[in-house]
Amino acid sequence: MPLKQNLVYNFLLSVSQVLFPLITIPYVSRVLAPDMIGRVGFIDSYTYFFTVLAEFGIITYGVREISKKKGMGEEIDGLVSELLVIQFISGLVTLVPFFLSLFYLKKSFTEPALLIWAIVFYLSNLFYSEWFFWGTERFKFVAIRSFAVRSFATVCVFLMVKAGEDYIYYYAIMSAAGILNLFINFLQLSKLVNIRLKNVAIKKHFKPLLAIHGITLCYAAFGMLDTPLLRFSSHSEYQTGIYVFSIKLIRTASSLITDFLLVLFPFSIAVQQNNSSLWKSKIRESSSLILMFSIPMTVGIFTVAPVLTRLYFGQGFTEIAISLRWLSSLVFLVSLELFLNKQLLLANHLENATLKVAGFCSLIFIGSAIFWGARWGYKGAAMAMITAETALLLGYVLLKKRFIPGVSIFNVADFLKIILASAAMYFLIYLFPNQEYWNWPMLLLFVFCSILTYFFIVLIVCKISLKAYIEAFLFEKLNIKK
Template sequence: MASLKKNLVYNYILSASQVLLPIISIPYLSRILTPDGIGRVSFIDSFTYYFISIAEFGIVVYGMRAIARQRDDRIARGKLVAELLALHVVTSGIALLLYAIAVVLAWKHIQDIRLLLFSVSYLLVNFFACEWYFLGMEQFRYITLRSLATRLLGLVSIFILVKGPEDYYLYYGIVVTAAILNSLWNNYYLFKEVPIRFKGINWKQHIAYTKFTWLISLTYGITLLLDNVFLQLVSTAAAVGYYAFSMKVVKAATVLLTDSLLVFFPRIVALVREGNKAQLQAVVARNIQLMVFFAVPLSIGIFLLAEQLIVTFLGNQFMAAVTDVRILTLFPFLRTYNLFLSKQILIAYDQEKLYLRGLLVGGLCFMALSLLLSYYFADVGACWAIVGSEAITLVINYYYARKVAAGLSLFDAKGFLHALGSALLFIPVVYGISKVADSHGMVLLLSVAGCILLYSLVQLLVMRNAFALVVWEAIKRKSLQKIYHY
């Protein structure tokens, strides 16, 4: 239990850094760089990462699970690592070839050799990516400290090197360098810790197991990584800039919630295999309670404070993105609920094929909606496209989850109404504060504090919400374990 509690702490530290560090860097970057420059970086970053996903070939999920099974056998681990690294080198070579073809076709949307060189550098270093090893060995302390070090170094570099609109390529260079440092750091510790020999290995045997998870990852990446790419293909770099930073604001608010749900996954898998339906329902109910309790007020709060968020974090030159943020307020709830249905239900029941079907339909809908709506409505169209595709995927996932987990309750209507009723009280709070506060930043600060306090009190004292009571007990005992106890 001590190990689990430590891993939870490191997981929260890492997740918090994903939220807090962008809160520091985004306001600076949005005022130094133009929407056009940010759009260029967002395009090449998404473009590059999709080919990294192609190269990954499902090795991350498969490798993490396989390493966990061999963690006590150092020799077997070394052989497995060598085989998976060799497989990744082969798939990375194929991905690099496809990348070269795509660059030729999409060059008019890049048009900067400096961005291209940084992109290629990361692709080459990524040939020996091995993050899966440290995840499988549950070395969360190492992962957290390493990531914090590179992220902080990147943050400092941004303030030192990015001084004007023309420095957008340096911003991308810093992002890439941080990722490269992570990869090289991993390689150093991996080769130091594990005896690796490439002679006489059989890397082909793993293809049958990795290809399916690869298809899931690749399809999932359509909305996760190609949104900026599709928008750039039919619109302008400035539109990509508005959309990309709007998504950064919304995703930063979603990270802690989605990461919290992942902590439940191993326990759900174990309960499904044990056939313990009563305890399984209890764990699933806790997942839903957590999701609804935080996602609903988060979405409503972002909608009401969209203008204040944009002006405070991005600056006046991004005022056109206010509409984007308001459309994307549905995203935290949709994405979190989709994660719950897919990971906690479908994958836990070994129904990856059903999960893939939902992703394929949602991905195809996103491609069609994105190209069509972005062509006519630029960044606003892109926002509607991703929200619409998430909603479509949610309907499909819910249908499949109901069939697979027959008898399990997959939604908490009472908790949802509690959350919605409590969060609607934000409207007079935000309206009243906006009438008396003298700046957008002050409105944002006072509204967030006031809404959190009001929501907590209403849920706890008026609604007597079950999850609110659990959270309150955990706070009094200063223990995360209480929240994750079923």
């Protein structure tokens, strides 16, 4: 499927990832108290961490290796079979510490029903196969399936979550949606691939998988251990609940940018292999486009956080505004950091160097999250996240300079212009007084005016060529067919 169509389907996927939480979160925040959200957020993040531990780096490795073998039927069959076997074995090994830790949790503070759903979700992930569809660029299937399952889950939330004690139903719906996705994936995979369990050569994959798995676990520390660490260090489900909703909103916003990097990952690998000089010439423009959207999104979230929290989350979650402002810079940090990781470092097989940086930064995060979370709750967790993500981005920049010196990651002049235009968005709010009385139409009017102001400065005053950046981002001018 052409790259443009893949990006269209991925845009629809990103919209569904943003739209459905936008619909359900305001309802859930008015039905469930912060401490109930904290319980669900804890067990959800905790279980996801063990699923990442079990997948053994196969998601990133599988996408990369399958993208190299596209169109090679028998080789694809063998590769998929080998990776599924490794994944299943790894999942069974990880099952032991997962069960033991759940037994401890059962005696401490969480509900048995939540533990049951967590176990079922973990076991279903033994057959995880999303990496196959990303590697073979079947984004149409992924988008349609995700949209259908999310629609079903959204309807279930409104039908079943009616009172405070229904937080168990809320987590059950989240888990069931994930399980349904996994079942549909594996059913479709079995139709496309001749899966075999005999005579599979798995040893050859261990060395690269270990390095990539280490990187994945470091990312899991940022993305999945943040909530459990806050719960354990603060001993407060309320603090955890405030953090859960704020980080979820930030990650939802970030996904509008970062999901496109997943589409470009297999394509970028093919381009880099076939024509490295053209690949280098487009990296700078591509990263500049990411900056063009991630920086104003960061400033926009920081600016409207108090009003957005009051209108969107309701009175029970007013402290989310503070957490949102702390975490808003993650949109910029994570977008550029993932770009460097996927499109430069892993595309050039720099797994070991990347692992060292990611491992060091994950230790920074874990230590600071425990210490600051115990002292300042959700504020401490946000501080730890920002500190570690900043260190990770700086580390990746240093790796780029050392191992890929011939590639420039952005245009400094355009970067300063983007900063200037984004700052104008922040000061624009002073032309709209009495924010404490704003309603939804007023908030949307301000957002619309901010977007117009930003792009007027960027495109008309500063004369940055958006078209050129988009063409570079899509690799439209490269004479390489996919």
